[in-house]
Amino acid sequence: MILADRPAEVDLLTTIVENDIECVITCGDLHKYYLRDLASVTIPKFGVYGNHCSRGYLDELGITDLHGRKGRLPNGMSVVGLEGCVRYKNEPDVLYTQEEYAAILAAYPWKVDVVVTHAPPEGVNDSSDAAHMGITALREYVDVVGPRYLLHGHTYPNPVLEQVGRTSVVYTHGMQIVML
Template identity: 35%
Template sequence: MKILAVSDRVLDKLYHGHARHTLPDIDLLIGCGDLPFYYLDFLTSAFDAPLVYVHGNHDHGPQYGDDGRVWSEVRGGVNIHGKVVARRGLILAGLEGSMRYKAYSDYMYTEREMRLVVAQLVPRLLWNRQRLGRALDILVTHSPPFGVHDRSDLPHTGFKVFLSFLRLFKPRYHLHGHIHIYRQDEVTRTQVDETTVINVYPYHVLQLD
C-alpha cells in the first residue's frame, strides 16, 4: 500500500501529465487541506487513485480553476471531516481546519468546538475496536496536535484534543499539514505513544506493509 498525502502547496512536480511516472503505484490519495479543488481533482485522475481529504483554514468555496470552472467541492474525492471511512482496507478519520483566530470562519475551531466534533467520532471508533480489533489506522487533519510540529502563534497552535485522541484510539499514523517547512532540519515526523505523527507539507509518500 502506497499513499500520497499532500497539503498547502501546489507542486509542479505533481501537477503535470507525467506525475504518475514520477511517483508510480500510488494506491490512495490523502489531502490535508489548503489546496485548490482543481489540484486535488487532477491528482485523482493523474494517479487513478481514490481521494479522501479535509479542508484547511484557508479553503473556501466556491473556488475558480485555471480554466474558469467553478468548484464547490472536489469531484471524485470524499470529504472525511467528522467521519470514519474505510478505503483500501484502511480505517481513516478526518478533522478539518485550524485554531480559531477570527470571529467567523467555516474552517476554524476553538478547542471546545473541536472537542465536540471529535466526540461525534467516538461511538464509531469504539465499535471498530470491538468488532475489528482496532479503532483507526490513520487520522487525517489539517492542524497538528498541540506541542507537536506546531508554532507559538494562535493560528498555528495545534489542538490539545488531538493528543487525547491519539492516546485513546492509537492510530498507526496521524497525517497533518498547515505547518509550512522552510528548513531541512525542521522536525516533520514525531512519535506520540503508538502513533507516528507526520507533517506532510507539501507532500509525503507513505509506504504501508
C-alpha cells in the same frame, strides 16, 4: 500520495502513474486549481479542508471529505478526518474553537488506523502562535486511541516530530509519497 498546503512541484497524474500510487490524501489548504487533474483519477481520494480552503472542491474533484466521517483506505485501514485549525480570527474560514473540536472528536470512533487532519494535535509539530497552535482534544484522542498514523500539514515544524506514543506522525508541506 499526501498533499498539503502548497502545490506539488510535479505533475500529479505522471507521479501517480509512475509510482503506482493507490490512494491520494489531501490535508488541506489546497486550491481546486492545484488539484484539478485529480478529477480524472479513478483511484481512491480522501481529504479534509484546511483553514484557508473554500468548501466544495473536494466533492467536485471526487475526493471523499473525511471530516467527521470514517472511511477505508485501499489497504484496508480505517481512516477518519478533521478539518481546519483552531480559531485565531473572526473570519468565515474553516476554524473551530478548542471546545468545538472537543465536541466533534467526542463522536469519533475509538478504533481507527489513520487520522487525516489539517492542524496537528497540541504539542505535535504545532507552534505557540495563535494561527498554528495544536488541537487539545486531538492530542487527547491520539493519546487514548493510539491510531497507527496521523497525517497533517498546516504548520512549519523544525525539527519534525515523527512519533507520539504508538502513533507515527506524517507531516506534509507540498507532496510526498508515503507507504502506510
